[in-house]
Amino acid sequence: MKALLHAINSEVLKLKRTLTFWLILAVPGVVVAMQFSSALARTRPFHPEPDPWQWVTQGVFFIWCLLALPLLVTLETALLSATEHAGQQWKHLFTLPVPRWTIYSAKLVVALGLIGLSSLMLWLLLLLDGRILTWLRPEMGLVGLPWLPILRQVALIFLAAWLIIAIHTWIGLRWPSFAVASGVGIGATIAGLILGISSGASTAVPWTNFYPWLQPVLILARDRQPLPTTLGFSIVGAIIVGIVGCWEVTRRDVL
Amino acid sequence: MQELAIETSDLTRHFGRVVAVNQLSLHVPTGSIYGFLGPNGAGKTTTIRMLLGLIRPSDGIVCLLGAPLTRTNRSQLAHVGALVETPSLYPHLTGYENLQVTQRLLDSPHAQIQRALEIVQLAGDAQRCIRQYSLGMRQRLGLALALLREPSLLILDEPSNGLDPAGIRDMRALIQRLATTLHITVFLSSHLLSEVEQIATHVGIINHGQLLFEGTLPDLRQHQTDCVCVVVDQPQVALGILTEAGWQAEITSDIAYGHNVVHVTLHEPAVVAAINALLVQHGLAVYELRREQPSLEDIFLQLTGDHSPERNAA
Numbered sequence A: 001m002k003a004l005l006h007a008i009n010s011e012v013l014k015l016k017r018t019l020t021f022w023l024i025l026a027v028p029g030v031v032v033a034m035q036f037s038s039a040l041a042r043t044r045p046f047h048p049e050p051d052p053w054q055w056v057t058q059g060v061f062f063i064w065c066l067l068a069l070p071l072l073v074t075l076e077t078a079l080l081s082a083t084e085h086a087g088q089q090w091k092h093l094f095t096l097p098v099p100r101w102t103i104y105s106a107k108l109v110v111a112l113g114l115i116g117l118s119s120l121m122l123w124l125l126l127l128l129d130g131r132i133l134t135w136l137r138p139e140m141g142l143v144g145l146p147w148l149p150i151l152r153q154v155a156l157i158f159l160a161a162w163l164i165i166a167i168h169t170w171i172g173l174r175w176p177s178f179a180v181a182s183g184v185g186i187g188a189t190i191a192g193l194i195l196g197i198s199s200g201a202s203t204a205v206p207w208t209n210f211y212p213w214l215q216p217v218l219i220l221a222r223d224r225q226p227l228p229t230t231l232g233f234s235i236v237g238a239i240i241v242g243i244v245g246c247w248e249v250t251r252r253d254v255l
Numbered sequence B: 001m002q003e004l005a006i007e008t009s010d011l012t013r014h015f016g017r018v019v020a021v022n023q024l025s026l027h028v029p030t031g032s033i034y035g036f037l038g039p040n041g042a043g044k045t046t047t048i049r050m051l052l053g054l055i056r057p058s059d060g061i062v063c064l065l066g067a068p069l070t071r072t073n074r075s076q077l078a079h080v081g082a083l084v085e086t087p088s089l090y091p092h093l094t095g096y097e098n099l100q101v102t103q104r105l106l107d108s109p110h111a112q113i114q115r116a117l118e119i120v121q122l123a124g125d126a127q128r129c130i131r132q133y134s135l136g137m138r139q140r141l142g143l144a145l146a147l148l149r150e151p152s153l154l155i156l157d158e159p160s161n162g163l164d165p166a167g168i169r170d171m172r173a174l175i176q177r178l179a180t181t182l183h184i185t186v187f188l189s190s191h192l193l194s195e196v197e198q199i200a201t202h203v204g205i206i207n208h209g210q211l212l213f214e215g216t217l218p219d220l221r222q223h224q225t226d227c228v229c230v231v232v233d234q235p236q237v238a239l240g241i242l243t244e245a246g247w248q249a250e251i252t253s254d255i256a257y258g259h260n261v262v263h264v265t266l267h268e269p270a271v272v273a274a275i276n277a278l279l280v281q282h283g284l285a286v287y288e289l290r291r292e293q294p295s296l297e298d299i300f301l302q303l304t305g306d307h308s309p310e311r312n313a314a
């Protein structure tokens, strides 16, 4: 356990001066900025909404879950592992008297942490977005600052993304090519987009509920799948993929 | 303290149908500087990867510092520093930060970083990004990375690779210093005998995955029989006389004497005078008679020359 903490500590140092850290700020920034500018540019009158905050967050969450989050996970994990593949770090790291699985787990924890931070960023930016709109667009009827329900939603989406974080961490660390890591992520995200949109109709294909890249969006569509199922699938899945990754990395030949 | 820092027995590794390392039994005495020599593709890197547990042997065992190295028992690696091929460095971090990554992972004291930097004489450049490092500096930082653990055994794979002559000399001096002042056993691979000849106490020579020789440098010299070069006026006649007398002789040419040189392989040193007497008796004019010791480079080339059946068959 202590070894894991040391490994995480060492991972954090490697993030210095990398794109990895900026992406977790930039991606939620772009998503919220899109929503903000569309609200600001809107010329049609606002209908009185039963819940104006819902109106603000809905679009952002949708894009976040379906597109931005899976792509962010893909990029972050691909970048995290590229740092190791590029300088052929494995042949150094794996000669250290530290179990290989700690190094693998540290990577996974850091990937989870980065996506978690990015989610927190999204939360903060959403609150800021709503606050500024309250002031600039009083006709929208935004009142108060419902920080808790929004935080809850952000956190649930984050938990539903654990499975894809674990999958992408493994893919990134397993194959040295950045093209493989990002290709799989982009492909799977687009496939998820198509599946998600086409199964939005009542004739939903049941197995799309167990498509890992669609788990976050299922948090928004709780009528499609109950919350505990989504969370359970994602978290248990992540643990299983993580254990398989640790097992694989200890057996691997480092060439 | 155990006598052997590294011991392998029948270490073998296949890559598909290629046998990269074939029943290698190495014995690296504690306190030695062991030159592990072989031409390109001989299996040096593959052996070193097995010594460090990076790849699993197809067969055989590795003992490091007296204990067998297995996937579950790797604790000896705490006392082993390694540099495999090119140093593994993060280009976006400084020299200091690169060492810090490993120091944090090992949870070793902070002071180790400074100490390692001073040993490889990089303390002045520690705050620069690796991107700005020259090849020689990277190589030295790679060595510093290996020294962070205060190792009692260093395993280095071609540490002078890509360095200029001055860099090679500095690296050699550094390795020598590590061995003498810090009492570190050094196992280093190279494809040039001349590179390790000056510092190595022991050598192992490998080709096509097989160990051809292992021992001290004087042992290696002994391994080869000396020869005598005779310069005469009638080489063909001399060849006939010497062959008849039972010596192994051949005519070779020489820049100074053209084809007048007869090369006789000596099996015992005492016969030089006898050769002379025999030739003079037959009325030949002997212009020169010299005993030649083959250089280590010759021995190396002869040992690793392409006479092994494996490569010819492949």
Ligand SMILES: Nc1ncnc2c1ncn2[C@@H]1O[C@H](COP(=O)(O)OP(=O)(O)OP(=O)(O)O)[C@@H](O)[C@H]1O
Binding pocket: A255, B015, B018, B019, B020, B038, B039, B040, B041, B042, B043, B044, B045, B046, B047, B191
């Ligand atoms: N990953 C691999 N897959 C297949 N064959 C390999 C692999 N790695 C090494 N080999 C083969 O094993 C043999 C030994 O290679 P190795 O890299 O150990 O040689 P070396 O002595 O280190 O050579 P060099 O001086 O060029 O570094 C070579 O024939 C090589 O082709």
Ligand SMILES: [Mg+2]
Binding pocket: B044, B045, B046, B157, B158
């Ligand atoms: Mg090599």
